[in-house]
Amino acid sequence: MSAAIASELACRELVELVTDYFEDRLSLDENRRFELHVCSCTGCRVYLAQMRAVVRAAGRLAESDLSAAIRAELLDAFRAWKRT
C-alpha cells in the first residue's frame, strides 16, 4: 500500500530501509515510522519475517560452505549486475 500521509513510509521505502533497520542504523523517528508501517501492512509483515529468516539462515553460512560451481555462478551474477 502506498503512503497517503507525508510522514508515512510506503512499502517500497520499507524495502529500501530493511537492511538499515536490521543493523540499527535508522534514527529513532525512522525506526518508529518503519515499525508503524509494519503494524499496518500485512505484506510488509510477511516481508520482514522472510528477511529475518534469510538473515538467520545466511548468518550461519561461511564462505567455505559454497561449492565451486555456486561460487562461480554467484560471481557471474554479481559481475553482470554491475554492468547493467
Add this chain to the structure above:
Amino acid sequence: MLAYKFLADGAVAPFTGRRWPPPGPRTPGAWVVAPPGDLERCGVHACRVEDLAYWLDDELWLVELDDPVVRTPFQVVAPRGRLLERITAWNGASSGEYAAACAWRARDLVVDGLGRAGLQAEAAALRACIDLPSLEATATTLAGDATREEPHGLAAYAAGAALRARQGRFREASLQCTHLGAALASSEAGADQERAWQSRWLARRLELHEVGAPTGREAFPM
C-alpha cells in the same frame, strides 16, 4: 505502570521475534529486560489506550512496566516489563468487528464529504448500503476513475476498507480509514484523529481502561 502490548501469535514480540514469558494462573510472567543502550530505542515498548490503533497485532496483553517509564509519541517505553494477563476480548471475532467498524466509519466520512460537496444522490447511495459487499460495490462504482482528491474519488477509501474488512484484514481496513481521514483534513492531523477514533472503539469494545495507574493488586489480584 500498567500498559497494553500487542504481540504476534504465541506472545511473540513482532519486531524482535522474542517470545514473552506467559503469566501463570495467579502470577505475572517473568520480567523481560531491555538490553543496555538508549531506552527509547532498546527499551520495552507498550501502549496507552490512545496508542492502540497504531500497533495492532494478533494478541493484546495487559503488561506491567517498571520505572522509569518514558512517554513518547505513540508509545511508552520502560527498562523492563512483564505480562499480566491476556485481553481475550481481542480475538478473531472482535478484530473482524473492528475491521467492519473501520469500513462503516469510512463510509460515514465519505457520505459527509459527498454531502458537503453537494453530491446528495451519491451520498444517499452509500448511506443505503446494508452490508460490506454492497458497500464495497457501491463505493467502487462511485469512485470510478476519479482521483482521491475529488469528492467522489474518496469513495475508493470506503471501498478499500470494505474489501479488507470482508477479508478479515483489520490492519489494512484501519489504514484505509486513517488515509481517508488524512485526505479529508488535508493533513496528518486527520490521520491521527482517525487513529484516535479507532483506539476509542477498541477501548470500548474490549472494555479497556486508561493505564498509567500504579501497579498493584487492583489490577492483578494475586
